[in-house]
Amino acid sequence: MRTKLETAARYGAVGVLLANNKAGALPPPLPKGVVSALGPGGEVVVSRTYAPGSVQVVGALSAAALQQLFAGAPADTAQTLAALRAGKPASQALPGRLRAAYRSRYQDVDGYNVVGKMEGSDAKLKNEYVVHSAHLDHLGVGEAINGDSIFNGAHDNATGVASVLEIARAYSRLKVKPRRSVLFVLVTGEEMGLLGSAYFAKFPTVPKAALVADVNTDMPTIIAPLLAVVPLGAVHSSLLQPVEAAAAYLGLAIEADPEPAQHRFIRSDQYSFVVQGIPALHLKYGNKTADGQNNLSEQVQKWRVLTYHKPQDNFDGGTFDWDAGRKYAQLNFLIGYQVAQAAARPTWNPGDFFGARFGK
Template sequence: MTFRMKSLALALGLGVCALAHPGSAQAPLPRSVAKALDKVSAADYKAHVTYLADDKLRGRQPGTPGYQLAVDYVTGQLKKLGVQPAGDHQTYVQKVRLRRAFTEPGGTLSSSGAAYRAGADFMFYPNPQQPAAEVTAPVVFAGFGISAPELGYDDYAGLDAQGKIVVVTRTEPRHLAGNEKLYATDLLTILQTAARHGAVGVLLAVSKPTTKLPNVGKGAVSVLGPEGQVAVSRTYTSRQIQVVGSVSTATLQRFFAGAATDTTRTFAALRTGKPASQPLAVTLTASVRSRYQDVDSYNVVGKIVGSGARLRDEYVVHSAHLDHLGIGAAVRGDSLYNGAHDNATGVASVLEIAKAYASLRQKPKRSVLFVLLTGEELGLLGSAYFARYPTVPKASIVADINTDMPTIIAPLLSVVPLGAENSSLEAEVAKAAAQLGLPVEADPEPIQNRFIRSDQYSFVVQGIPAVHVKYGNKTADGTNNLSEQVQKWRDVTYHQPQDDINGTFDFEAGRKYAQLNFLIGYQVAQNLQRPTWKPGNFFGKRFGGGQ
């Protein structure tokens, strides 16, 4: 709280701990927690963002000297606060070995009597595990590529995909919604499903004739494990799958020549939610060659040890990604992608949250991890690696509270807690928000699929409940259209060089955002019960061992 708020409280004869959201039924905050909240500083928040978005960091691309400057900065800040190292070998860092793979020219796709044009009819993702890969196999069409019998839908039911090249459409499955749709349509899920059914190749058919094939000229990045094997990849999930690529709608049409059912009837069935999988009367030969560039990058990991004799061996994670896009194509005369909002603000939030915890004389019962992640812009790679191979026992992590681009361009007057509805974290968010006078709203942009697009999702797929708090829609003038304002800002600034410190910021909103995330984490760290998935929740059943 501000000095003015403190003075008002004292003038009214109230202790600092008596301040709570007017009209709420919340118990007043303990004095120590209120004092910790007051340690969060808008000026320090701005200073963190200013440094991390400085030109000398060159856009914080993983594996570059600029990214290392960011690592050194946040490590230094954690040290100043007395946060202990929790990375590899009692350091503050976890090494993340990144492999950028490139597709070499000359990849081919052909069938008897037919050849397809690279770049127009098909494209291949580079294979991060095999410099040269070739496969000849029959082709099957597997609809959306979904196998979810528990949802009453299975594109693989009755389909023999063993040793085959599986073709799937990237059109939208209208019969699914919510978390089920988010999970089922994620590319990683589709590839894992194909591998589980024995496929040796996967071709993704774009959704519309006007949709361009993906451009992987800058390569595709994976994470190598300690033994040099691919540990995390968004495009190759199994050594069994030799080739992954995309094909145009015209190419898909050619694949269907001679099939039992044509594309018109096939897609008509899919639009009604009925599987329309079938073998196709074509055998393809696919060949791709790849080359690699390997670099070391780092997650930064610090900890504050909890005070509970038993619960100190469990951890609440506060995370944010440290990387951005580096140097790229010039936009309006600027080619340096500073990433001030994305995600210097998220990192600043975690550093201010760490300051609040560090100021507590009596630490919360559970321990707290502060994890600044690499490779988010490359496909959630640093978080996927940390969540899968954490520097503490995986089973000891009870929750992740992620901070990614809070978009502090206006006062923070309400919040949207992405993913909170999946678990008991929903109650923790509601309680913390009420303490700060922040109404909680539903996601105004569900079509954006934001919950699976940021680092918290890496924890979810490891069975760990997670939440990512975003701005709400409430505005000071009562128009309550902040999401529209953010969309206009995003259209001209998001992932552009113009996302620099000279843009629009409300650092008091950043301060309040950090305070809220601290309160959520503190409550979870104090609660004797670890967070649980809600009964019947899709993610809980899929990843958390729930019923």
């Protein structure tokens, strides 16, 4: 959404209409309001749903309405979509006119990131930082589901915050601290569009150029034994090497993302660091199971239907595998520790999309 709005604003659009081109399909869902973080001067500094500039209205169209909008145009929707799929520009003037009106309500809300720092032991490298991050917000109080209206967020993301706290405790017990310094960053506003992490990555409490990597922890989903992991984003940079070493040490297999269509790498706080050119990753469960069926994703998907983003994501009556949680925290710690000890900072892989787009 943000990329679409920013592109439209850059070319002077006064509005953006999002359309679903599948026949009979409903219009695509729109954000529930525009949520942004403001800078000291009151200006928008980070947002996933607002592009500073010319875009004033965002709306959604059904496939039928899209066809009406293209009526009488030089190219119809089929020709336009075919050109876009082929990577060719398909801009054209539409003969119709559109009038839109909107009403808005504005509300200020204060939110806080919590940042801890452990100084490194190397006289030079201590001025560079490895980040361990997790988001501390959830959904608050909402419409009741099965008689409960409090969205506790036990898995999403209390387990992630607890993991970062355990990682911090492990670092604190080292007799010799790693060469680089480490930041423990618990961010707000993830559920509102990665706002807290986007703000921190853009305006960190240390020089931005000193941030070398982010190891993010979001909803580990510790509901079964941890036998394999999916290191989302690691394949884009040299971070894959410490992931492989740590996983081998703990006897964990590494798997490819079983849900590539979910685009999970760009949906959590690690992506805020990526946008600032900082290599990052997010560790999720793999599909391996002790019985050899290797179908854990099916169990996770069933859990999501019943629990994810619902009041039922609760500690009381919830499903937790504490040994898996311990191993997950160990894995994240070992990855971050290796990066903090390495002589060279992580780098984007040659020709990588994210590195080419943001790493410069």
